[in-house]
Amino acid sequence: MxxxxxxxxxxxxxxxxxxxxxxxxxxxxxxxxxxxxxRGASEQHHGxxxxxxxxxxxxxxxxxxFNTASGVNALVLNTTGDYNTASGVNALFSNTTGSNNTASGVHALFSNTTGDYNTASGVQCASEQHHGYFDNTASGVNALFSNTTGSSNTASGVNALLSNTTGDYNTASGVNALL
Numbered sequence: 802m803x804x805x806x807x808x809x810x811x812x813x814x815x816x817x818x819x820x821x822x823x824x825x826x827x828x829x830x831x832x833x834x835x836x837x838x839x840r841g842a843s844e845q846h847h848g849x850x851x852x853x854x855x856x857x858x859x860x861x862x863x864x865x866x867f868n869t870a871s872g873v874n875a876l877v878l879n880t881t882g883d884y885n886t887a888s889g890v891n892a893l894f895s896n897t898t899g900s901n902n903t904a905s906g907v908h909a910l911f912s913n914t915t916g917d918y919n920t921a922s923g924v925q926c927a928s929e930q931h932h933g934y935f936d937n938t939a940s941g942v943n944a945l946f947s948n949t950t951g952s953s954n955t956a957s958g959v960n961a962l963l964s965n966t967t968g969d970y971n972t973a974s975g976v977n978a979l980l
Contacts, residue, residue, distance in 0.1 A: 858887075875904075921945070926956075941976075 858870035860877045868885045870876035874894055875887040883900045887893035892904040894911045902919045904910035909921040911928040917935045921927040926939040929947050936953045939945035944956040946963050954971045956962035961973040963980050973979035 858872065858875045858877065859865075859868055859879055861880055862868065862876075863880045865879050865881050865885070866883045868876060868879060868882065868887075870879075870885075870887045870893075872887065872889045872892055875889060875892045876885060876896060877894055879885065879893070879896050881898050882896055882902075885893060885896060885900065886903045886905075887896075887910075888905045889909055890907045891911055892906065892909045893899075893902060893913060894908070895914050896902065896910070897914050899913055899916045899919075901917050902910060902913060903921070904913075904919075904926075905922045906924050906926060908925045908928045909923065910916075910919060910926070910930060913919060913927070913930045916930055916937075919927060919930065919935065919937045921937075921939045921944075923940055923944055924942045925946055926941065926943070927937055927945040927948055929949055930937065930945070931949050934948075934950050934952045937945060937948060937951065938955045938957075939948075939962075940956070941958045941961055943959065943963055944961045945951075945954060945965060946960070947966050948954065948962070950967045951965055951971070952969045954962060954965060954968065956965075956971075956973045956978070958973070958975045958978055960976065960980055961978045962971060963977070965971060965979070971979060
């Protein structure tokens, strides 16, 4: 029997966010500046930048086109990636130049930076996928969770292909399939 107790516990985006969210805001937009439509999102309070009320979607986008972001920190680091859709807290958070990706759900495709043509739907789907890898589809909580460099994988179901890191051309369907 497999016990999945450490993967989600060791993955802590909230710690990552706390450690550099202030520098992201200042690095991409300059201290004290606001993105259009983001009035009231920050204020100076005793020398620290405080956030309230509004999300920071697609904050660092420079030349990326045809992107859609909905949710706190969705697609926040995207710079030049095109045709991406991120819906949910931290969906496609780390994406910088990856294109044609769709992420729906909390932390979906969280670590993807340059991968193209990936689809993730569900909490933490393909959240460890990093860069340069393409054509993965994950649907279900933690589906393809550990994928780092695998391409052309399909995982459908809770924990499907959970432990796959570098394998290519795998298909898993069902709860704990090809765990």
